[in-house]
Amino acid sequence: MNMTMVQAINRTLAQEMERDDRIIILGEDVGRDGGVFRATDGLFEAFGPERVIDTPLAESAIIGASIGMTALGLRPVPEIQFMGFIYPAFNQIISHVARLRNRTRGRFTVPLTIRTPYGAGVKALEHHSESTEALFCQVPGLTVVVPSSPYDAKGLLAASIRSEDPVIFLEPTKLYRAEKQDVPEDPYELPLRRAAVVREGKDLTVVAWGAMIPVARKAAEAAAADGVEIEIIDLRTLCPMDRDTIVASVKRTGRAMVVHEAPKTCGLGAEIAATIGERALLSLNGPVLRVTGHDITVPLPKSEDHYYPGPERVLRAVRQLMEY
Amino acid sequence: MNMTMVQAINRTLAQEMERDDRIIILGEDVGRDGGVFRATDGLFEAFGPERVIDTPLAESAIIGASIGMTALGLRPVPEIQFMGFIYPAFNQIISHVARLRNRTRGRFTVPLTIRTPYGAGVKALEHHSESTEALFCQVPGLTVVVPSSPYDAKGLLAASIRSEDPVIFLEPTKLYRAEKQDVPEDPYELPLRRAAVVREGKDLTVVAWGAMIPVARKAAEAAAADGVEIEIIDLRTLCPMDRDTIVASVKRTGRAMVVHEAPKTCGLGAEIAATIGERALLSLNGPVLRVTGHDITVPLPKSEDHYYPGPERVLRAVRQLMEY
Amino acid sequence: MIERFDPLKGERLQILDEKGSARAGLDPGLSDPELRAMYERMVLTRTVDAKALKLQRQGRFGTYASNLGHEACQVGLASAMTKGDWLFPYFRDLGLYLTLGYPLADHYHFWMGNEAGLRTPDSLNIYPVAIPVGSQIPQSVGAGLAARYRKLPIAVVATFGDGATSEGDFHEGLNMAGVFRTPNVFFCVNNQFAISVPRAKQTAAATIAQKAAAYGFPGVQVDGNDILAVHAAAREALDNARNGKGPTLIEAYTYRMGDHTTSDDSGRYRTKEEVREWERRDPLLRLRLHLEKKGLWDAKLEKELQDRSTELVEKAVAEAEARPPATVEDLFAYTYAEMPPDLAAQLEDHKAFLGEAAR
Amino acid sequence: MIERFDPLKGERLQILDEKGSARAGLDPGLSDPELRAMYERMVLTRTVDAKALKLQRQGRFGTYASNLGHEACQVGLASAMTKGDWLFPYFRDLGLYLTLGYPLADHYHFWMGNEAGLRTPDSLNIYPVAIPVGSQIPQSVGAGLAARYRKLPIAVVATFGDGATSEGDFHEGLNMAGVFRTPNVFFCVNNQFAISVPRAKQTAAATIAQKAAAYGFPGVQVDGNDILAVHAAAREALDNARNGKGPTLIEAYTYRMGDHTTSDDSGRYRTKEEVREWERRDPLLRLRLHLEKKGLWDAKLEKELQDRSTELVEKAVAEAEARPPATVEDLFAYTYAEMPPDLAAQLEDHKAFLGEAAR
Ligand SMILES: Cc1ncc(C[n+]2csc(CCOP(=O)(O)OP(=O)(O)O)c2C)c(N)n1
Ligand SMILES: Cc1ncc(C[n+]2csc(CCOP(=O)(O)OP(=O)(O)O)c2C)c(N)n1
Ligand SMILES: [Mg+2]
Ligand SMILES: [Mg+2]
Secondary structure, three states, X not given: OEEOHHHHHHHHHHHHHHHOOOEEEEEOOOOOOOOOOOOOOOHXXXXXXXXXXXOOOOHHHHHHHHHHHHHOOOEEEEEOOOHHHOHHHHHHHHHHHOOHHHHOOOOOOOOOEEEEEEOOOOOOOOOOOOOOHHHHHOOOOOEEEOOOOHHHHHHHHHHHHHOOOOEEEEEEHHHOOOOOEEOOOOXXXXXXXXXXXXXXXXXXXXXXXXXXXXXXXXXXXXXXXXXXXXXXXXXXXXXXXXXXXHHXXXXXXOOEEEEXXXXXXXXXXXXXXXXXXXXXHHHOOOOOEEEEEOOOOOOOHHHHHHHOOOHHHHHHHHHHHHOO | OEEOHHHHHHXXXXXXXXXXXXXXXXXXXXXXXXXXXXXXXXXXXXXXXXXXEEOXXXXXXXXXXXXXXXXXXXXXXXXXXXXXXXXXXXXXXXXXXXXXXXXOOOXXXXXXXXXXXXXXXXXXXXOOOOOOHHHHHOOOOOEEEOOOOHHHHHXXXXXXXXXOOOEEEEEEHHHOOOOOEEXXXXXXXXXXXXXXXXXXXOXXXXXXXXXXXXXXXXXXXXXXXXXXXXXXXEOOEEEOOOHHHHHHHHHHHOOEEEEEEEEOOOOXXXXXXXXXXXXXXXXXXXXXXXXXXXXXXXXXXXXXXXXXXXXXXXXXXXXXXXXX | OXXXXXXXXXXXXXXXXXXXXXXXXXXXXXXXXXXXXXXXXXXXHHHHHHHHHHHHHOOOOOOOOOOOOOHHHHHHHHOOXXXXXXXXXXXXXXXXXXXXXXXXXXHHHHHOOOHHHHOOOOOOOEOOOOOOOOOHHHHHHHHHHHHHHOOOOOOEEEEEEOHHHHOXXXXXXXXXXXXXXXXEEEEEEEOOEEOOEEHHHHOOOOOOHHHXXXXXXXXXXXXXXXXXXXXXXXHHHHHHHHOXXXXXXXXXXXXXXXXXXXXXXHHHOOOHHHHXXXXXXXXXXXXXXXXXXXXXXXXXXXXXXHHHHHHHHHHHHHHHHHOOOOOHHHHHHOOOOOOXXXXXXXXXXXXXXXXXXXX | OHHHOOHHHOOOEOOEOOOOXXXXXXXXXXXXXXXXXXXXXXXXXXXXXXHHHHHHHOOOOOOOOOOOOOHHHHHHHHOOOOOOOEEEOOOOOHHHHHHHOOOHHHHHHHHOOOHHHHOOOOOOOEOOOOXXXXXXXXXXXXXXXXXXXXXXXXXXXXXEEOHHHHXXXXXXXXXXXXXXXXXXXXXXXXXXXXXXXXXXXXOOOOOOHHHHHHHOOOEEEEEOOOHHHHHHHHHHHHHHHHOOOOOEEEEEEOOOOOOOOOOOOHHXXXXXXXHHHHHOXXXXXXXXXXXXXXXXXXXHHHHHHHHHHXXXXXXXXXXXXXXXXXXXXXXXXXXXXXXXXXXXXXXXXXXXHHHHHHO
């Protein structure tokens, strides 16, 4: 069926809840309102207020309560309304979600999936454009997943919900309704911890995820017109990272670039560049470039375009690297 | 005068408070108790309860209130009792401390200095060994400073307190009383944003900070016995980072290594390695190695030594790199 | 007066009834010009709000949070504040901004998507809009501590919604204020909703005001559609703050008459009847009836006021829209006091990119 | 009974006076064996605690948080819990652990610095020690929601100190519990200090119990050195939770007789006289006097109990110390359900390093 990413997410949530009655959704406005992006639309009516819980406005309690649910064998799927509002829950996530398995040597695990819209490009108010995924990638125990299409969203969300590990599932706001895609009705999983080569090319590897995948694709098409064949890796799971796929590609192409919308410094691009430097140094024909947001706060709507990496900025870096 | 790092910090706080009555200390147990590490010992008696404030047990309010104080022109120096307990304040730090200057185009600034003990190596309970400095380094607007000696602690803390930007001042618990050093009585500043070459060498550059400096020094002495001369850069200000000093050194030595106690993935080592790859690729005789904590939670005391990078692990990496 | 209305006993301060009659013995005794000025401010607020909604529909504004129905809360509170007092606002505080003198064009400029609009004029003590719910509350307490330390005879006000009372920051802030008896007034606009979540699902406490019991200072619930009640309670609380008598929590009981923001569709979670029921209690109507009863208002004055307000609004829109856009430098210049070399390099590179793209 | 003691009126539930006499009409009617078992548990708790302090001084233990004075709170609460109930503890809950059957050697093992000691036996519903203050509270509420969803007739207990009540998590958790009327019991051990900060500087509320007013459910203050009062209030609150009557906040008013932890020196912030004053109210003494009054206890039984407790403790220490240290694999194996290749590589590398170092 043809559907948008937000519809694919909605469908997946419904199917997973039908399959497994341990799954509980909770968050702000997820119930009667169906979520501010309608990701949980209809679930309250279908599954009732005990499984689709409109919580008070309290992010730390949303995640804390989700943890407590796992103690009794449930598999909560809390929603944080925007990634910019996940910080009040940071202590619960970093101190407990990520660590309870280790702390108790496996007695208590935390199989929850925290869903949250993320990323810029939709001209929103401050705090509604965050992409601080690298904060979570440096916390041992967490898994961070980002889909870049409706099809991937369905398969990755199902896999996240079924995972025994806690997952931060980041949904690129910009892609929620950007395209429709044919998405199978039957449930399916896409493997976590595995990157996908979504475009093959021999000259240069671009590593990206989420809303930067369409940007990279556009740049790749333009580059192809210049005779440069770009290979695009959609990371899908940001951590634990599929370094082998990245390294193998760069060994083939000899050139690498990371595109992400987070600020450059200490963004995930740093880890990817460092990994390539560690494992493919001798294959490199030039530095690993990072095309990213600037090291500033995402500007308000009028100036957002100056921040957000677009195909032109990627293409420019491609040219710089090819000429290196 | 000969003093430990914690004494140097205490002295600096006293002197800065004498110099500038806009400076206010607040936090848990900083008053009558003088702080759990005695960093604020005697200040309550000297400056009274309006300037050395024992707060309720509420980290978000400690930082939030500090922000509010800056609105009225004060320059608070809040203490978070351990870095592991800074996460409840994460929203105040990332959403406000870092951004108010930009949000108001310079009308409201946040000249505060958040002090917190950090790092492992002292066989503590869980959450008392955190070194998540890279979380803060990826937030535009923050400055992160770490001293590695009593002398540096005094000069860097004074500079941090006098800075117009918000500073996260991380005090390596392991070094609080590790050594005594001659520290001038008169106040002085060491420049922020500037790294220090604390040992010169021609063969290999080690970038480190805080408690890893003594570790790197020990390794360097052992390496010298093998005929390898290591240059050690003490980063001092982790962000904004003094990349020029790093790059210049690596261009000279041709080999680079980062040593930090945080887990490897997305630690600050990634940013340093990425920077070196970007700016000194052609000078490199081998990959930039990262000798770091493992990607696990810091273990409890009985097993902490397995986590913490020691001179032997550094030395081993030095040998690997020299043989590359 | 505040102490006379105990929220734990279900008491709520109301001075004006729905017909516009003031309850004897409670009337704060405002002068005629003061009353008229308040009404004018309320009408202006509503005009500014309606225009903002229109601009948003036309794509000339970003997402916007309507203010409809909150005029009495905002103008009642702001008119009790005096010069020197500080405001730590939330995102639905238009009437406060206007009453305290925030330039309307600046306010529009912000909602049009330019940070420059959040650069409070130096003469005003207004912190920027706090979007992370509740985060302004502990900040206001720090300002209260600072005011006391500096021996300033001022009060510090934080405003927030009913939803905000569930956040940890509400609790940590009020608790700290209680401990240090800071000169704070915590003003909760209980408009019955946090987006779609009704007040009854936000907390099981019968009132928000009674939460003050947890912090050792008084709380009072007032009719938030009754500007005299709001003003009277605010004035007393502000006086107490300024006079070292510690903080107060005021719950203004009102209703969010519009959608949460322009992205919201409140028809999904509440009935038209409920909204209509509250239209009867419109805060503007109530003060207008009161003014009419006192012979201070008529249709002609109303028409003149509407025209004047519209004119002011049109001028401000024109001014805001005529302002030049932010420069690229603006976006980079305020991250640090002094731009670090890396960031300067990013700025240069971006300018180079723009230059190339322009070619 | 809980509703009969209103914290807002300054009422506190006490059943045993300092001489060990029980107040008629309130006595929870425990059987003689039950009373004796409680006393035995209290003495064991104290013996375990004293040994821990000794081991710490000898360097055989890490930093340790003494439990002295909290025995009535802990044993009184735990003895009211029934199989199936859950505990979300904090870091000063020894008597709860012991009464609920947590293996003492495991507990020692944890404080000796090995995570294996936090691996709760599968038969026990005890979450691990929460060190970030207050963070266990919202977790316990989630467990309460889960219990209700699963239709389990159980209660969920969270324990915490007076200091914890200032944290946002306390507020968010209790507020959520109120909204959903979860089967929770919130048990605050008000021991008058959070490290050095006295209770009066922690909150301006006259009692902690009255904070329940903010959440729409009952709160009660009990004498925390009176095991009968603790037990009676806990039993009622637990019953209410199990029977769908919603949550309760219990404040156990007691005193931290020791230092905060072995790293603390409480002489810096409180007087010896104050401590001595509380020694008179020792919870063990009070129950022992009560037992003696009832003819259930004498010096001989006391001697036997002391000996038995010491023996148990020595055995547990020996067992904990005899356990093999964590393997390197243990440190890596529990970060994820399945070890990622990177981490496996780190583990292999570390083993290689250890191998080289051993050579
Ligand atoms: C920490 C945080 N979480 C979530 C949001 C998203 N959000 C914006 S407004 C709002 C509801 C606020 O309700 P209330 O406090 O009652 O204020 P009102 O909008 O009714 O004036 C929510 C959930 C946010 N801005 N901040
Ligand atoms: C979030 C957090 N902040 C600070 C600390 C450091 N700390 C440990 S115990 C403690 C005091 C706790 O006091 P209280 O809650 O009254 O419990 P008590 O120790 O008196 O039993 C503090 C500040 C912590 N563990 N967690
Ligand atoms: Mg509201
Ligand atoms: Mg305490």
